[in-house]
Amino acid sequence: MADIIQLLPDNIANQIAAGEVIQRPASAVKELLENAADAGATEIRLFVTDAGKALIQVIDNGRGMSETDARMAFERHATSKIRNIEDLFRIKTMGFRGEALASVAAVAQVELKTRRAEDELGTYLEIENSQVVKQEPCACAAGTSISMKNLFFNVPARRNFLKSNAAEMRHIVDEFTRVAMAFPGIFFSLTSNGQEVFHLEAGNLKQRIVQILGSSYNAKLVSVNEETDYMNIYGFVGKPETARKTRGDQYFFVNNRFIKSAYLNHAVNSAFEEMIAKDSFPSYVLYIDLDPSQVDINVHPTKQEIKFEDEKIIYAFVQAAVKHALAQFSIAPSLDFT
Numbered sequence: 001m002a003d004i005i006q007l008l009p010d011n012i013a014n015q016i017a018a019g020e021v022i023q024r025p026a027s028a029v030k031e032l033l034e035n036a037a038d039a040g041a042t043e044i045r046l047f048v049t050d051a052g053k054a055l056i057q058v059i060d061n062g063r064g065m066s067e068t069d070a071r072m073a074f075e076r077h078a079t080s081k082i083r084n085i086e087d088l089f090r091i092k093t094m095g096f097r098g099e100a101l102a103s104v105a106a107v108a109q110v111e112l113k114t115r116r117a118e119d120e121l122g123t124y125l126e127i128e129n130s131q132v133v134k135q136e137p138c139a140c141a142a143g144t145s146i147s148m149k150n151l152f153f154n155v156p157a158r159r160n161f162l163k164s165n166a167a168e169m170r171h172i173v174d175e176f177t178r179v180a181m182a183f184p185g186i187f188f189s190l191t192s193n194g195q196e197v198f199h200l201e202a203g204n205l206k207q208r209i210v211q212i213l214g215s216s217y218n219a220k221l222v223s224v225n226e227e228t229d230y231m232n233i234y235g236f237v238g239k240p241e242t243a244r245k246t247r248g249d250q251y252f253f254v255n256n257r258f259i260k261s262a263y264l265n266h267a268v269n270s271a272f273e274e275m276i277a278k279d280s281f282p283s284y285v286l287y288i289d290l291d292p293s294q295v296d297i298n299v300h301p302t303k304q305e306i307k308f309e310d311e312k313i314i315y316a317f318v319q320a321a322v323k324h325a326l327a328q329f330s331i332a333p334s335l336d337f338t
Protein backbone atom coordinates (compact mmCIF):
# COMPACT_ATOMS: atom_id res chain seq x y z
CA MET A 1 0.00 0.00 0.00
CA ALA A 2 1.20 3.49 -0.83
CA ASP A 3 1.73 6.05 1.91
CA ILE A 4 -1.22 8.35 2.26
CA ILE A 5 -0.14 11.38 4.30
CA GLN A 6 0.53 14.63 2.47
CA LEU A 7 1.47 18.11 3.53
CA LEU A 8 -1.32 20.57 2.78
CA PRO A 9 -0.47 23.29 0.28
CA ASP A 10 0.10 26.70 1.89
CA ASN A 11 -3.10 28.30 0.67
CA ILE A 12 -5.21 25.48 2.13
CA ALA A 13 -3.29 25.50 5.41
CA ASN A 14 -3.81 29.27 5.57
CA GLN A 15 -7.51 28.90 4.86
CA ILE A 16 -7.85 26.42 7.68
CA ALA A 17 -5.88 28.63 10.04
CA ALA A 18 -8.03 31.57 8.95
CA GLY A 19 -11.04 29.79 10.40
CA GLU A 20 -9.73 30.49 13.88
CA VAL A 21 -8.85 34.13 13.39
CA ILE A 22 -11.27 35.44 10.78
CA GLN A 23 -14.77 34.26 11.54
CA ARG A 24 -16.62 37.24 10.13
CA PRO A 25 -15.94 40.72 8.74
CA ALA A 26 -15.63 42.12 12.26
CA SER A 27 -12.70 39.79 13.05
CA ALA A 28 -10.79 41.16 10.07
CA VAL A 29 -11.66 44.70 11.16
CA LYS A 30 -10.22 44.00 14.61
CA GLU A 31 -6.96 42.61 13.21
CA LEU A 32 -6.46 45.44 10.74
CA LEU A 33 -7.21 48.16 13.30
CA GLU A 34 -4.85 46.55 15.78
CA ASN A 35 -2.11 46.36 13.18
CA ALA A 36 -2.53 50.08 12.50
CA ALA A 37 -2.34 50.87 16.22
CA ASP A 38 0.74 48.64 16.56
CA ALA A 39 2.31 50.56 13.66
CA GLY A 40 2.18 53.72 15.74
CA ALA A 41 -0.52 55.43 13.66
CA THR A 42 -2.10 58.61 15.01
CA GLU A 43 -4.94 58.47 12.49
CA ILE A 44 -6.84 55.35 11.53
CA ARG A 45 -9.69 55.31 9.06
CA LEU A 46 -11.96 52.33 8.51
CA PHE A 47 -14.18 52.00 5.45
CA VAL A 48 -16.66 49.19 4.98
CA THR A 49 -19.12 48.33 2.22
CA ASP A 50 -22.03 45.98 2.78
CA ALA A 51 -21.08 45.38 6.39
CA GLY A 52 -17.60 44.37 5.34
CA LYS A 53 -18.79 41.58 3.07
CA ALA A 54 -17.83 43.53 -0.07
CA LEU A 55 -15.01 45.68 1.30
CA ILE A 56 -13.03 46.35 4.45
CA GLN A 57 -10.34 48.99 4.14
CA VAL A 58 -8.11 50.44 6.83
CA ILE A 59 -5.92 53.46 6.11
CA ASP A 60 -3.33 54.46 8.68
CA ASN A 61 -0.50 56.95 8.93
CA GLY A 62 1.74 54.55 10.83
CA ARG A 63 5.29 53.51 10.09
CA GLY A 64 4.55 51.61 6.89
CA MET A 65 6.58 48.68 5.54
CA SER A 66 9.59 48.17 3.32
CA GLU A 67 9.08 46.28 0.09
CA THR A 68 10.42 43.05 1.57
CA ASP A 69 8.42 43.40 4.76
CA ALA A 70 5.29 44.02 2.74
CA ARG A 71 5.77 40.63 1.09
CA MET A 72 6.75 38.90 4.32
CA ALA A 73 3.78 40.27 6.23
CA PHE A 74 1.45 37.85 4.44
CA GLU A 75 3.41 34.71 5.29
CA ARG A 76 2.07 32.56 8.08
CA HIS A 77 3.88 33.07 11.41
CA ALA A 78 5.54 36.19 10.06
CA THR A 79 5.74 38.93 12.65
CA SER A 80 7.94 41.86 13.62
CA LYS A 81 6.59 41.75 17.17
CA ILE A 82 8.24 38.77 18.83
CA ARG A 83 11.53 37.00 18.21
CA ASN A 84 11.61 34.29 20.85
CA ILE A 85 9.43 32.56 23.38
CA GLU A 86 10.41 34.87 26.24
CA ASP A 87 8.98 37.77 24.24
CA LEU A 88 5.56 36.16 24.61
CA PHE A 89 5.57 37.23 28.24
CA ARG A 90 6.53 40.85 27.70
CA ILE A 91 4.17 41.77 24.91
CA LYS A 92 3.21 45.39 24.56
CA THR A 93 1.68 45.15 21.10
CA MET A 94 -1.83 44.00 20.15
CA GLY A 95 -0.59 41.42 17.66
CA PHE A 96 2.19 38.84 17.98
CA ARG A 97 0.95 35.61 16.41
CA GLY A 98 1.81 36.68 12.88
CA GLU A 99 -1.21 35.06 11.32
CA ALA A 100 -3.79 37.77 10.75
CA LEU A 101 -2.59 38.97 7.36
CA ALA A 102 -1.83 35.43 6.17
CA SER A 103 -5.37 34.49 7.15
CA VAL A 104 -6.96 37.50 5.51
CA ALA A 105 -5.01 36.85 2.30
CA ALA A 106 -6.26 33.28 2.24
CA VAL A 107 -9.94 34.20 2.32
CA ALA A 108 -10.22 37.57 0.56
CA GLN A 109 -8.81 39.60 -2.32
CA VAL A 110 -6.27 41.88 -0.71
CA GLU A 111 -4.71 45.12 -1.90
CA LEU A 112 -1.94 46.73 0.06
CA LYS A 113 -0.31 50.12 -0.36
CA THR A 114 2.40 50.94 2.08
CA ARG A 115 5.26 53.40 2.38
CA ARG A 116 7.72 54.27 5.10
CA ALA A 117 8.31 57.97 5.65
CA GLU A 118 11.96 57.58 4.65
CA ASP A 119 11.21 55.90 1.29
CA GLU A 120 10.41 57.87 -1.79
CA LEU A 121 8.30 55.14 -3.32
CA GLY A 122 6.03 52.70 -1.59
CA THR A 123 4.88 49.21 -2.48
CA TYR A 124 1.65 48.11 -4.05
CA LEU A 125 0.63 44.46 -3.69
CA GLU A 126 -2.33 42.42 -4.80
CA ILE A 127 -2.87 39.04 -3.20
CA GLU A 128 -5.49 36.42 -3.81
CA ASN A 129 -5.70 32.87 -2.48
CA SER A 130 -2.44 33.51 -0.59
CA GLN A 131 -0.69 34.24 -3.91
CA VAL A 132 0.83 37.53 -4.92
CA VAL A 133 -0.78 38.41 -8.25
CA LYS A 134 0.69 41.88 -8.67
CA GLN A 135 3.52 43.85 -7.13
CA GLU A 136 4.82 47.23 -8.19
CA PRO A 137 6.27 50.40 -6.71
CA CYS A 138 3.71 53.08 -6.00
CA ALA A 139 3.61 56.76 -5.17
CA CYS A 140 1.46 56.56 -2.07
CA ALA A 141 0.98 58.30 1.25
CA ALA A 142 3.27 57.39 4.14
CA GLY A 143 1.61 54.69 6.20
CA THR A 144 -0.45 51.73 5.12
CA SER A 145 -3.70 51.20 3.30
CA ILE A 146 -5.00 47.68 3.21
CA SER A 147 -8.23 46.62 1.65
CA MET A 148 -9.81 43.22 1.53
CA LYS A 149 -12.58 42.59 -0.92
CA ASN A 150 -15.20 39.86 -1.06
CA LEU A 151 -14.40 38.12 2.19
CA PHE A 152 -14.74 34.32 1.91
CA PHE A 153 -15.14 34.58 -1.88
CA ASN A 154 -13.29 31.26 -2.11
CA VAL A 155 -14.93 29.62 0.91
CA PRO A 156 -18.64 29.66 0.00
CA ALA A 157 -19.63 27.61 3.05
CA ARG A 158 -18.25 30.33 5.31
CA ARG A 159 -19.79 33.10 3.29
CA ASN A 160 -23.16 31.45 3.70
CA PHE A 161 -22.75 31.49 7.47
CA LEU A 162 -22.57 35.28 7.56
CA LYS A 163 -25.55 37.01 9.12
CA SER A 164 -27.56 39.92 7.76
CA ASN A 165 -25.74 43.17 7.01
CA ALA A 166 -27.34 44.74 10.09
CA ALA A 167 -26.01 41.98 12.34
CA GLU A 168 -22.52 41.94 10.80
CA MET A 169 -22.39 45.74 11.03
CA ARG A 170 -23.18 45.55 14.76
CA HIS A 171 -20.19 43.23 15.22
CA ILE A 172 -18.00 45.65 13.27
CA VAL A 173 -19.11 48.60 15.37
CA ASP A 174 -18.39 46.55 18.52
CA GLU A 175 -14.83 45.80 17.43
CA PHE A 176 -14.25 49.35 16.21
CA THR A 177 -15.52 50.71 19.52
CA ARG A 178 -13.25 48.45 21.55
CA VAL A 179 -10.11 49.44 19.68
CA ALA A 180 -11.10 53.12 19.73
CA MET A 181 -11.64 52.96 23.50
CA ALA A 182 -8.27 51.34 24.02
CA PHE A 183 -6.50 54.17 22.15
CA PRO A 184 -8.13 57.53 22.94
CA GLY A 185 -4.99 59.31 21.72
CA ILE A 186 -5.57 58.08 18.14
CA PHE A 187 -8.05 59.65 15.71
CA PHE A 188 -10.50 57.04 14.39
CA SER A 189 -13.25 57.19 11.81
CA LEU A 190 -15.66 54.61 10.49
CA THR A 191 -17.36 55.09 7.14
CA SER A 192 -20.03 52.63 6.08
CA ASN A 193 -21.35 52.61 2.48
CA GLY A 194 -19.95 56.10 1.98
CA GLN A 195 -21.43 57.56 5.15
CA GLU A 196 -19.25 58.50 8.08
CA VAL A 197 -20.78 56.95 11.19
CA PHE A 198 -17.96 57.63 13.67
CA HIS A 199 -15.53 60.53 13.72
CA LEU A 200 -13.50 60.34 16.91
CA GLU A 201 -10.99 63.13 17.45
CA ALA A 202 -7.97 62.20 19.55
CA GLY A 203 -8.53 63.19 23.16
CA ASN A 204 -8.44 61.94 26.69
CA LEU A 205 -10.12 58.83 27.97
CA LYS A 206 -13.26 60.49 29.25
CA GLN A 207 -13.75 62.37 25.99
CA ARG A 208 -13.38 59.17 24.01
CA ILE A 209 -15.82 57.28 26.20
CA VAL A 210 -18.43 60.02 25.95
CA GLN A 211 -17.85 60.26 22.16
CA ILE A 212 -18.68 56.59 21.90
CA LEU A 213 -21.27 55.91 24.59
CA GLY A 214 -23.08 59.21 24.11
CA SER A 215 -23.08 62.57 25.84
CA SER A 216 -25.84 61.46 28.20
CA TYR A 217 -23.02 59.72 30.08
CA ASN A 218 -21.08 62.93 30.60
CA ALA A 219 -22.32 63.70 34.09
CA LYS A 220 -22.92 60.09 35.01
CA LEU A 221 -19.41 58.67 35.18
CA VAL A 222 -17.54 58.07 38.40
CA SER A 223 -13.83 57.89 37.91
CA VAL A 224 -11.86 54.90 39.15
CA ASN A 225 -8.17 55.29 39.75
CA GLU A 226 -5.98 53.16 42.02
CA GLU A 227 -2.32 52.36 41.73
CA THR A 228 -0.22 49.72 43.42
CA ASP A 229 3.15 48.19 42.68
CA TYR A 230 1.43 45.16 41.22
CA MET A 231 -1.16 46.83 39.02
CA ASN A 232 -3.03 50.00 38.17
CA ILE A 233 -6.71 50.34 37.47
CA TYR A 234 -8.31 53.39 35.95
CA GLY A 235 -11.39 54.31 33.98
CA PHE A 236 -14.99 54.91 34.84
CA VAL A 237 -18.06 53.23 36.21
CA GLY A 238 -21.54 54.56 35.52
CA LYS A 239 -23.37 55.99 38.50
CA PRO A 240 -25.89 53.47 39.84
CA GLU A 241 -28.71 55.21 37.94
CA THR A 242 -27.10 54.17 34.64
CA ALA A 243 -27.53 50.48 35.44
CA ARG A 244 -29.63 48.72 32.84
CA LYS A 245 -31.88 45.72 32.58
CA THR A 246 -29.73 44.38 29.78
CA ARG A 247 -26.00 43.84 29.79
CA GLY A 248 -24.95 46.96 27.95
CA ASP A 249 -21.82 49.01 28.17
CA GLN A 250 -19.33 46.82 29.97
CA TYR A 251 -15.71 47.01 28.93
CA PHE A 252 -12.54 45.62 30.43
CA PHE A 253 -9.13 46.32 28.96
CA VAL A 254 -5.98 44.68 30.16
CA ASN A 255 -2.81 46.36 28.92
CA ASN A 256 -4.98 48.06 26.28
CA ARG A 257 -6.52 44.83 25.09
CA PHE A 258 -10.30 44.39 25.27
CA ILE A 259 -11.05 41.18 27.12
CA LYS A 260 -14.08 39.20 28.12
CA SER A 261 -14.02 38.01 31.69
CA ALA A 262 -17.07 36.78 33.57
CA TYR A 263 -14.90 36.61 36.67
CA LEU A 264 -13.88 40.28 36.66
CA ASN A 265 -17.39 41.27 35.64
CA HIS A 266 -18.53 39.59 38.82
CA ALA A 267 -16.04 41.65 40.81
CA VAL A 268 -17.58 44.87 39.50
CA ASN A 269 -21.13 43.65 40.04
CA SER A 270 -20.35 42.75 43.62
CA ALA A 271 -18.96 46.24 44.24
CA PHE A 272 -22.34 47.63 43.14
CA GLU A 273 -24.23 45.32 45.46
CA GLU A 274 -27.15 47.02 47.18
CA MET A 275 -26.68 50.15 45.07
CA ILE A 276 -28.48 48.76 42.04
CA ALA A 277 -31.37 46.32 41.56
CA LYS A 278 -30.37 42.67 41.65
CA ASP A 279 -31.42 41.99 38.07
CA SER A 280 -29.70 45.02 36.55
CA PHE A 281 -26.24 45.50 35.07
CA PRO A 282 -23.84 48.34 35.88
CA SER A 283 -21.98 50.08 33.07
CA TYR A 284 -18.22 50.36 33.23
CA VAL A 285 -15.13 51.01 31.18
CA LEU A 286 -12.13 49.82 33.17
CA TYR A 287 -8.48 49.59 32.26
CA ILE A 288 -6.07 47.36 34.11
CA ASP A 289 -2.36 47.76 33.51
CA LEU A 290 0.11 45.28 34.90
CA ASP A 291 3.39 43.63 34.08
CA PRO A 292 2.80 41.58 30.88
CA SER A 293 4.53 38.63 32.55
CA GLN A 294 1.51 38.40 34.86
CA VAL A 295 -0.88 37.61 32.01
CA ASP A 296 -0.97 34.94 29.35
CA ILE A 297 -2.68 36.36 26.28
CA ASN A 298 -1.85 33.37 24.16
CA VAL A 299 -4.69 31.13 25.31
CA HIS A 300 -7.16 32.11 22.61
CA PRO A 301 -6.67 32.76 18.86
CA THR A 302 -8.56 36.07 18.94
CA LYS A 303 -6.89 36.98 22.26
CA GLN A 304 -10.18 38.02 23.87
CA GLU A 305 -9.71 35.63 26.72
CA ILE A 306 -6.58 35.79 28.79
CA LYS A 307 -5.19 34.05 31.83
CA PHE A 308 -3.95 35.93 34.86
CA GLU A 309 -1.07 34.57 36.86
CA ASP A 310 -2.97 35.50 40.03
CA GLU A 311 -6.65 35.94 39.29
CA LYS A 312 -7.69 36.40 42.91
CA ILE A 313 -5.53 39.47 43.49
CA ILE A 314 -6.99 41.09 40.39
CA TYR A 315 -10.53 40.29 41.48
CA ALA A 316 -10.03 41.77 44.94
CA PHE A 317 -8.33 44.84 43.51
CA VAL A 318 -11.06 45.53 40.95
CA GLN A 319 -13.75 45.08 43.55
CA ALA A 320 -12.04 47.35 46.07
CA ALA A 321 -11.25 50.05 43.50
CA VAL A 322 -14.84 50.21 42.27
CA LYS A 323 -16.21 50.21 45.82
CA HIS A 324 -13.86 53.02 46.73
CA ALA A 325 -14.87 55.07 43.70
CA LEU A 326 -18.56 54.59 44.43
CA ALA A 327 -18.13 55.51 48.09
CA GLN A 328 -16.39 58.75 47.15
CA PHE A 329 -19.10 59.59 44.69
CA SER A 330 -21.88 59.06 47.23
CA ILE A 331 -20.32 61.43 49.79
CA ALA A 332 -19.44 64.01 47.15
CA PRO A 333 -22.92 65.63 46.91
CA SER A 334 -22.74 66.75 50.57
CA LEU A 335 -19.64 68.78 49.71
CA ASP A 336 -21.30 70.43 46.75
CA PHE A 337 -22.86 73.65 48.12
CA THR A 338 -24.36 74.77 44.84
Ligand code: ADP
Pocket residue numbers: 031035036038039060062063064065073074078079080081094095096097098099100101102143144
Ligand atom coordinates in the same frame (compact mmCIF):
# COMPACT_ATOMS: atom_id res chain seq x y z
P1 ADP B 1 1.10 40.30 13.94
O1 ADP B 1 0.30 41.57 14.09
O2 ADP B 1 0.68 39.25 14.90
O3 ADP B 1 2.58 40.53 13.93
P2 ADP B 1 -0.02 40.25 11.26
O4 ADP B 1 -0.24 39.14 10.31
O5 ADP B 1 -1.22 41.00 11.71
O6 ADP B 1 0.76 39.65 12.50
O7 ADP B 1 1.01 41.28 10.62
C1 ADP B 1 2.30 40.81 10.23
C2 ADP B 1 3.33 41.93 10.25
O8 ADP B 1 3.04 42.88 9.23
C3 ADP B 1 3.32 42.73 11.54
O9 ADP B 1 4.13 42.13 12.54
C4 ADP B 1 3.86 44.09 11.07
O10 ADP B 1 5.28 44.08 11.07
C5 ADP B 1 3.38 44.18 9.64
N1 ADP B 1 2.17 45.03 9.52
C6 ADP B 1 0.89 44.61 9.47
N2 ADP B 1 0.03 45.64 9.37
C7 ADP B 1 0.79 46.76 9.35
C8 ADP B 1 0.49 48.18 9.27
N3 ADP B 1 -0.77 48.62 9.18
N4 ADP B 1 1.55 49.04 9.27
C9 ADP B 1 2.82 48.60 9.34
N5 ADP B 1 3.16 47.29 9.44
C10 ADP B 1 2.16 46.36 9.44
Ligand code: MG
Pocket residue numbers: 031034035094095096098100101
Ligand atom coordinates in the same frame (compact mmCIF):
# COMPACT_ATOMS: atom_id res chain seq x y z
MG1 MG C 1 -1.70 41.76 13.69
